Amino acid sequence: MKFLKQIQQYKALVFFLCILFVSCKGNKITKEQSNSQKPNILIIHIDDLGYHDLSLTGSKIYQTPHVDQLASESVRFNNAYANYPRCVPSRYAMLTAGYPIKDGDVPDDGFEMTDVPDSKNYIKQIHNAGYQTAYFGKWHLGEDPKDFGFDYSLAAGHAGSPISYIYPFNTPKHKGINKKAPIKDLDSIGKKGDYLTDVLTDQVIKYIKNRDKSKPFMTMLAFYAVHQPLEAKEADIKRNQKEIDAFDFGDQPEYILEGTGRTKMRQNNATYAAMVENMDENVGRLLQLLKDEGISENTIIFFSSDHGGLSNDGTKKRDLATSNYPLRAGKGWLYDGGIKVPLFVKWNDHFQPRDENKSLVMLMDVFPTLSDITSGKKLDTDGKSFLPILKNQEHWQDRTVFWHSPNARPTNTGDTKSSAIRKGDYKLINWYVEGRTELYNIKEDPSETHNLINEKPKLAQEMLKVLNDWKTTF
Template identity: 25%
Template sequence: MKNLLLTTTCLATVTACTTAKKEVTPQKPNVLIVYVDDLGFGDVGINGAKGVQTPHVDRLAKNGVNFTDAHCSAATCTPSRYSLLTGSYAFRNQAAVLPGDAPLIIDPNKGTLASMLKDAGYTTGVIGKWHLGLGMGQVNWNEEVKPGPKEIGFDYSFLIPATGDRVPCVFLENQRVVGVDPNDPITVSYSSRVDGLPLGSEHPELLKQQADPQHSNTIINGISRIGYMSGGEKALWKDEDFPFVLTEKAKTFMTENKDNPFFLYFAFHDIHVPRVVNEQFVGQSTMGPRGDAIAQMDWCVGQLVKQLEDLGIAENTLIIFSSDNGPVLDDGYADMAVELVGDHQPAGPFRGAKYSIYEAGTRMPTIVYWPGKVTPKVSSAMLTQVDLYASLAKLAGQEIAPGDAPDSQDHLDAWLGKTETGRESMLEEAYTFALRKGDWKYIKPQTGGTPDWMKNKQVESGLEDVPQLYHLKDDLQESVNLAGNYPELVEEMAAELEKILQ
């Protein structure tokens, strides 16, 4: 009897220990990065949007951490995406906006956010706009395209290969064109015309939206694009289907991986041009296609969150919502964005836009949502997306390999709203460089001034041939250049910036 009691006690102890162990080592949280394109700080309701409602994004902000000083690393898409995934400033690889047939610009021999989390036990996926290059040299779009997402750590991919305004206008699933017909091979060129589909410059009567000369090449789905394409008729996308196709792929990925930790990088095409929204969202704003695209984006966010809730995994999923660069109204297509903007301020209280070194170029609407783990608040912590690599490595308990993510810093507590102490200093890129140091901002001189193409887009570039210094606490609009008042501070910040650049 004594032995029986001893055995029972031991079994109970083992069971208690096992139960206790499970309680202190829960499954690693899922990570969902929701990355919108060209969405400005003021383009969501919680940050003051007018003429469009974003109830699903607002819900995340009201129940999560809404950041007022969080940044992408650059004021254009490819550089920001490069920095997000590599933890490295884009200038280190001369990353710039890519043509649609560019080779992969991320070195497969270097770690990425995806490969790091995969090493930590995550299943990894990317769905949506890529624009980081594919393949090596001349791409054959009629067979597997590699290297691509798989070679840099993604287990699954469903891609818009570049952007919606560039050919090829096809989806790639796991690096193969969806629906490609070997009897109708795809040809893509950015250097010379290829026979087949009509051009916008020659057949404007076929267009849903008129376009500038840059966007007046091959017409697909009534929209003229950058670059030339022929073939692949059965594989061509329909822009209006983007919200449903991409969202369903994300739902499937989450469903298939609900029992194990996953990382999903969901990269919207909205609200990038061409803004061709589904009929369900036409008229949902007072601002025409650009505002309707914001409403469409918000609906998709709601669908993603609902899927997590329906699967019962919302409380174990960290959602990071942000954008790749600041807003732009006229970006190549006649969609009435300028004429219909009304009282809406896409950049909120900040000066500048996409392409600009002023704050609006990189200061992004940024929300972190994690039910039961993140306390709702508004945070003024200064953060940059280049730090997500090191911060999520900390969350996943994963060491960063030597040489990987050279510019990324661990600010997990700030991202989760536990502290408002973020970056002490931070780089911003936009055809020149700026350094943020607390409330001070220094902009490096750049000769040549604003290029004509940027002037045509009505963008304030911030490119000047003299140093600029602003105190953002007192001057959010960067309207008073204080460089002449604080020469020693200018010298100090210029030296710190050059140290980073070198």
């Protein structure tokens, strides 16, 4: 009897251990399944692309069918803004989810990412949520995105623009002294006849195909396009030049005076048109990749630009890329031509495609939104998650946001030192050195042509005080 009792106890122990093993194995499978069910994330960030540089948003010259298709499947934010009208502070703001203020000012090209605390580091937050993270292309925020927490990076570094879009990419194609930093990695991955935007897309495709499929990915592709130098494939230039020559611009002038220089009013640069259309083709390749990999349904796509298009020069005349008309001015300016950007967000069966006309969002809100989606955690930043807007649960109609642009370039882009505030439909710009202020109703006057400063002096005074009070905080 004692022996039988021991046998029964042994069987019970074996049964218990089997249950424990199956339970642990089940937990492991559940965790793997949980990781695989989390959405992948693809961020496509274009350099210098103006709000009206897409056929969807009004261009009659640039043909962008792939981006247009993406937008038709997305929540389209029609009141989306960059935090700064130039590259580096805008990118810093986006990645750190805050206003681009450092050491009491906006240092323009003086940002580094190595001293950003973990309490403001969304890349590490997303990595900790189980994501493999990768960065491709323009960084311009120090030596390497891996220093900021990305697992992998390629063709990123100090360079703000390529020496050439045509292989060899780090060899100038024009006369004159080259002062640009070379883009690392490119010499080893390019070959004769290659075009840079194509090569970067090739590398993203390769990465996604060879990814660790047990984990979701968060990949950011920051094209150097469509930033200068203006270089494109010869066949694309010729095609666009033919189309531009046949287009009737009517009585639209090619330039008007603005600031210390000119604003370009026609989209008639064939090389720039070719660059935009090549960018669009590569976006199409990425969309097709997601379908081919069977992950299109569970990949969130963010498409954006870092600020408005290059449409202005200053005391020094230059070859201008595009026109942001009917928005006013462009890169470097706090008029909407300099800071309003396209922003589309797609996640099939989760976000209903639509035009979001009510809410005011900023690039500094992108990563708080991604953190909300991937982990539900919030960090201490000025940017905030617009996930409730994507779900059509909230609208931010009365939000107040700010800009401060102390590093004007009257020689290159014609702008002078200024700050701005937008609250709801109203936007005030203050040229604080010159002592002048302008007030506009953006909803009724998107071209910012009717200054309301004398019609609404009380509102202007109130908004200027809020703007100046904000400036005392840094």
